[in-house]
Amino acid sequence: MNRKIIGTILIAILVAIGVIVFLQSPWYKSGEMTLPKGAKDGETSILEVSAQEKSDRDVKKFVLTAEEKQWQISEGEKVTAWTYNGTVPGESLRVTEGDFVQVKLKNELDVPVTIHWHGVLLPNKMDGIPGLTQDAVQPGESFTYEFIANDAGTYWYHSHQQSSIQVDKGLYGSLVIEEKEKEYERDEVFILDEWAVNQEREDLSNMGGMMMGAMSGDGEADTKQMYDTFTVNGKSGSAIDPLTMEAGEKARLRFVNAGYQVHHLVFPKGSMRVIANDAEKVASDDHESNVLEIAPGERMDVEFTKPNQETVFIGQEQNVEHAEDMIIPVVSKKNQGPYEKASLAQEAGVAKGISYGSEKRIFEKTPEPDVTYNMDLSMGMSMGEGMSFQINDQTFPDTPPIKVKEGDIVKVTLRNKGRMNHPMHLHGHRFQVNSKNGKKFEKPIVKDLIHVKPGEEYVIYFKADNMGEWLFHCHDNNHAARGMVTIVDYKEVYSPFELGGKDENQPN
Ligand code: C2O
Ligand code: CU
Numbered sequence: 001m002n003r004k005i006i007g008t009i010l011i012a013i014l015v016a017i018g019v020i021v022f023l024q025s026p027w028y029k030s031g032e033m034t035l036p037k038g039a040k041d042g043e044t045s046i047l048e049v050s051a052q053e054k055s056d057r058d059v060k061k062f063v064l065t066a067e068e069k070q071w072q073i074s075e076g077e078k079v080t081a082w083t084y085n086g087t088v089p090g091e092s093l094r095v096t097e098g099d100f101v102q103v104k105l106k107n108e109l110d111v112p113v114t115i116h117w118h119g120v121l122l123p124n125k126m127d128g129i130p131g132l133t134q135d136a137v138q139p140g141e142s143f144t145y146e147f148i149a150n151d152a153g154t155y156w157y158h159s160h161q162q163s164s165i166q167v168d169k170g171l172y173g174s175l176v177i178e179e180k181e182k183e184y185e186r187d188e189v190f191i192l193d194e195w196a197v198n199q200e201r202e203d204l205s206n207m208g209g210m211m212m213g214a215m216s217g218d219g220e221a222d223t224k225q226m227y228d229t230f231t232v233n234g235k236s237g238s239a240i241d242p243l244t245m246e247a248g249e250k251a252r253l254r255f256v257n258a259g260y261q262v263h264h265l266v267f268p269k270g271s272m273r274v275i276a277n278d279a280e281k282v283a284s285d286d287h288e289s290n291v292l293e294i295a296p297g298e299r300m301d302v303e304f305t306k307p308n309q310e311t312v313f314i315g316q317e318q319n320v321e322h323a324e325d326m327i328i329p330v331v332s333k334k335n336q337g338p339y340e341k342a343s344l345a346q347e348a349g350v351a352k353g354i355s356y357g358s359e360k361r362i363f364e365k366t367p368e369p370d371v372t373y374n375m376d377l378s379m380g381m382s383m384g385e386g387m388s389f390q391i392n393d394q395t396f397p398d399t400p401p402i403k404v405k406e407g408d409i410v411k412v413t414l415r416n417k418g419r420m421n422h423p424m425h426l427h428g429h430r431f432q433v434n435s436k437n438g439k440k441f442e443k444p445i446v447k448d449l450i451h452v453k454p455g456e457e458y459v460i461y462f463k464a465d466n467m468g469e470w471l472f473h474c475h476d477n478n479h480a481a482r483g484m485v486t487i488v489d490y491k492e493v494y495s496p497f498e499l500g501g502k503d504e505n506q507p508n
Contacts, residue, residue, distance in 0.1 A: 042492075058100065081169055087234065089170070092174045095176075116159070129427070155174070161505070167258065168477070174189045185251075192255065194322075217419070243329070243330045269346070272303065280445075281360070291348075293351065297423050297475030313327050366434060375392065375412055376417055377390070377416045389483050409463055421452070427448075429464075431447065
C-alpha cells in the first residue's frame with residue numbers, strides 16, 4: 001500500500017519536473033520557433049516529397065571531406081581555411097546534364113557543416129539547410145546528397161551552416177553541369193572572393209564603422225571594411241594561375257562571386273560576350289561592353305576570344321582598394337611570363353546580371369499572381385547587438401514567410417529601403433525579373449539572385465512548382481546572419497527539423 005502511494009508521488013514529481021524542463025527549454029520559450037514545422041492536418045513531411053529516382057541515368061559519385069587546411073593565398077600569406085577536400089575552392093565538380101549526382105559529405109572539422117547546391121533545382125531535402133531541410137552534419141559524421149543534374153549551367157556549392165563564417169573560411173566550390181553537346185572546347189571556372197588575411201575579420205557590431213559606412217553612400221561600405229584581400233580561385237595577386245590561350249582561341253569562362261562585394265572585371269575590348277547568367281542562357285550579341293559586373297552569389301558566363309597580343313589581362317576595375325589582387329593574366333604557351341605590370345583595357349560598357357534577357361522565359365506575358373508579397377529590405381540597430389538587416393521590419397526567424405501552395409504564381413516586389421546592397425537569392429526555383437523601378441524589361445531575365453541596390457525596386461514572378469520549405473535571403477551572408485532571411489513555405493508540407501537543438505542547426 002505504502003509503496004503504491006510513494007510510487008504515485010514519485011511519478012507526479014517526475015511529470016512536474018518534465019513539464020518544468022519543457023517550459024524552460026529555449027525553443028519553447030520566447031516563440032523562437034516560428035518556422036513552419038510540426039505536422040498539421042494533412043501536411044506531409046518535406047522528406048517525403050519530390051523524390052528523384054536514378055533509374056538508368058549515369059551516376060556521378062563524389063566524396064567531399066570538410067577539413068581544416070593551412071591555405072597559401074599568396075606568397076607570404078597563409079590562412080587557416082576550412083575546405084572541401086583540402087583546397088580553396090573545394091574540388092571542382094563537373095557532371096553532364098541528365099546525370100544522377102551523388103555526393104558524400106564527410107565532416108572532419110570540429111564544427112557541424114552542410115552543403116547547399118546554389119542554384120540547382122533539386123528536391124527540398126537535398127538543399128542542405130540545417131534546421132529546415134536536414135540536421136547539420138556533425139563532426140565525424142557524413143551525409144549523402146543526391147539529385148538529378150537537370151539543367152546545364154554554372155552552379156556552386158557551399159556550406160549553409162553559419163554560412164557567414166563557414167563560406168568566409170573557404171567552404172565552397174564550383175559545380176558545372178555541362179551540356180550533352182558541349183559548345184566550347186575550352187571551359188574554365190573562376191571563383192571570386194574576399195578574405196580578411198592581415199586584419200581580424202571585423203564584426204558588424206562595430207557600430208562606429210558601420211554608421212560611417214552607412215552614411216558614405218557606398219552600398220558595400222560595411223563589407224569593405226571587413227576584408228583586405230581579393231582572391232581568384234583561392235589565390236591572390238601574382239599567385240593567381242594564368243590562363244594559357246593562343247590568339248584567336250575561344251573559351252567559355254564561368255565566373256562565380258562567392259564574396260560579398262560586387263566585382264567589376266575589365267576585359268580587353270571586343271574580347272567577350274555574356275552567354276549565361278545564373279545558369280540561364282541569355283540572348284545577347286553585345287561585343288561592345290568589356291566590363292563584367294558580378295554581384296555577390298551571382299554567376300556569369302562569357303565567351304572569351306583571346307586578342308592578338310601574347311599577354312592580356314582580365315582584372316578587377318582598379319578604382320577600389322585591393323583591386324590589384326584580382327587580375328588574371330591570359331598568356332600564350334610560349335610566353336608564360338614574367339610580364340610587365342598588368343594593365344587593363346579602357347572601359348567601354350558594363351554588362352551585368354540584368355543587362356540581357358533570357359533565352360527561355362518562365363512567363364510569356366505578365367501573369368496574374370495567386371500570391372503577392374512585398375519584400376521591404378531595411379536596416380536597423382538593436383542595443384548591444386549592433387546592426388540588423390530586416391525583411392518587412394523583422395529579422396529571421398520572425399520574418400513573415402511567403403506562403404504558397406503548389407502551382408501558385410507568386411509575385412514578389414523587392415524594395416531596398418536601406419543604404420546597403422542586398423543580393424537576394426531564392427532557393428529551389430528560378431524567378432523572372434519583369435521590371436526595375438516601375439519600368440518593364442523588354443526582355444525579362446530569368447535568375448535565382450537579384451541584386452537590389454539602395455532605392456531600387458524589382459518585381460519578380462515565380463511558379464511554386466517545387467514543394468518544400470525554401471530560403472529566400474540576402475547573399476551577403478553577414479546580412480543574412482543578422483536577419484535578412486525568409487522562407488517560401490508550401491502549405492502542403494512541413495519541416496521536421498528545428499533551429500538550434502542538439503545539432504546546433506544555424507542556417508544563416
Ligand atoms: Cu548560396 Cu542560401 O545560398
Ligand atoms: Cu544584404
